[in-house]
Amino acid sequence: MEADKERGAESFSGPDAPQALSVGEFISMVKNTAQTRNECRTCPMFGTPTVVLDTNRDSLGPVDVAFLGLNPGREEVRQDRPFVGPAGQELRKRMQNLPQGCTWLISNFILCHTQNEAAIPEPDQVLEHCLPMLKGIAARFPARLYVPLGAKAMQVCNIPGQITANSGQLFKKNTIPLIHPSAILRPARGPRSNREIFDQGFARVVQFLTDNLHAGTQQNKAKHRK
DSSP, rough: TTSSSSSSOOOOOOOOOGGSSSSHHHHHHHHHHHHHHHHHHSSSSTTTOOEEESSSSBOOOOOOEEESSSOOOHHHHTSSSSOOHHHHHHHHHHHTTTTTTEEEEEEEEOOOOSSSSSOSSSSHHHHHHHHHHHHHHHHSSEEEEEEEEEHHHHHHHTTOOHHHHHOOOOOOBBOBBBGGGGGGGSSSSSSSSSHHHHHHHHHHHHHHHHHHHHHHHHHHHHHOOO
């Protein structure tokens, strides 16, 4: 994700420089783009509700971690925020364990709503149309760590293999996939519970951020001593 977030990214052109916008203004710009962009107007999902992002930043800029799902559901549309339904609550509950001061972004590779993944029409075409939008968002909120949630999100990041085996493992130096938090709400198929798999993976996300934030603090102290 880090290597190609600028390549093929939607620019979200407007009267003001996007970097100068507030988060709310940027979300409005993305939604307006989704109504006028040719790739969106010719997409099978054009006209469905769009949910852009959530973040604890007040303005655009770097974040420590970006959680990326596939697409928003009904509750997300109602609240206009990603990952706020039952599965999202499981994710957000664990986000309380992120290091103090950690900045985060939550978004989806497909910004438009369906009831579930199976309801996405022509998913490969939809992803092709929508990926530049997500790349444009990632370019405005570059992340220290990317966390794709679920098998399909992991595949979009070009990570091969099974999501259960890969959950919590580090790929490409800055990407840790996790099983989708909705799996916590379902019975496991193997000897380990989905809750255990998710929690162990999330603990590695927390450890990665803790180590990197600590390293950044030490580097800053060293610079000030010079």
